[in-house]
Structure formats: structure tokens, C-alpha cells
Amino acid sequence: MRTPIAALLIATVFGSGAIAQTTTTGAPAAPDAKTSQQSGGQQSVTRPNTDKVAPDGAAAGAHTNVTLEKGANSFTEGEVRSRLDKAGFKDAKDLKKDDAGIWRGTAMHGGKAVSVGLDFKGNVAAQ
Template sequence: MFRYLFAASAVLAFAGGAVAQTQSGSHNPAVKDGAPHMTAAPAKGANSFTEDQARGRFAKAGYEAIGKLTKQNGVWQGTATKGGKRAAVMLDYKGNVTAR
């Protein structure tokens, strides 16, 4: 009897953890999808992206004709075109793309 009770407890414990990992909308998802995320404002912090990596992130987000990029206060900044419209683009240390 004890063996069945222990097995049932273990199954419930593992099932609860699996449900928690599949919830969407988490700021820190269990599985990173690799897609660039658009945010309203860049996060401040030390940025380890190189200029080439920043250009790649902007291109992956759909931006073309990426102009000169500069890093200020840990945020890569520049201009780029998306859908025929020119915008100021920023990339924070988390890899989030912001456009204005």
C-alpha cells in the first residue's frame, strides 16, 4: 500500500512541474525560442553583443538597410528600415529590439 501511495505522490509532483513550465506569457520562459522580442523600452545593463551580432538581431526582427550602430549606456542604437519606413532601433543586453 505504501508503495502505491509513494508512486502516486511522485507522479503528481512531476506532473505539477510540467504544467508550470508550459504556461505562456512568462518573462523567463522554460524554453527559449530564439526569436527577437520587441519591447517598449530597452533594459539598461552591460551589453556583451558585438556590432555584427546586433545587426543580426535587427535583421532577424525584419529590419533592412541598417545604418551605423553605436553603443550608448549598454544599448546598441541606430537606424533601420522595416516595411518601407525608417525607424530608430535599439538592442538591449537581453537581446530585445525596440523601435521608435
């Protein structure tokens, strides 16, 4: 007699968890807010430029129109080197974080030494 009661109790406990985790998406709470489908959802999140970097060998001018933003930068020197390399800037040297939180240094691009920077969002720029 105890086994069916224990089985029923276990089924009730584990079965109700799925119901509690079900969510319903409705209209936004704010009257002037847009749904994620209208706002572009994940695409509207600010993303680093290095997600769409020019392939290796592209002109350094591809990164000259990028504005680096001030902010608390948590990138390590190794991460900065990796992102610069991914953006086509090789052999980064003299990397230092300035007072604005922007990593600055020099790197080789297309056989020429250029000044480079990386902000807290991961944006890469050649100056």
C-alpha cells in the first residue's frame, strides 16, 4: 500500500515542476515598448566590431572609422592580443591600458606598423 502512495507523491512533485517552468510571452509591460520581434531582439544588443572584422589582408582603413568608447575595460593583455590578431593586426607591441580604459599599442597590418586600440566592448580601431 505504501508503494502506490510514494509513487503518486513522487509523480506529483516531479510532474508539477514542468508546469511551474512554463512561461507565456505576452505584450511588453511598458505602453511604448516594442516586442523583441519589432526591436530586432538579440540583433539590437551592442556587439563588438570584431564579430564582423575584415579578413586578413584587408586595408587598415576598415578599422579607421571605429570610435573607441571610454569605460571599465576587463580585457587582459592576452585577450587584447587575440582580438587584434583576429582583426588582422599581427605582432602587437607596447600594449597599455590608458586612463579611459582603452588598450593602445602598435601592430603590423599589411606590412606596415599602425597604432591600434581596443575598447571595453571589444571594438578594434586603427589610428
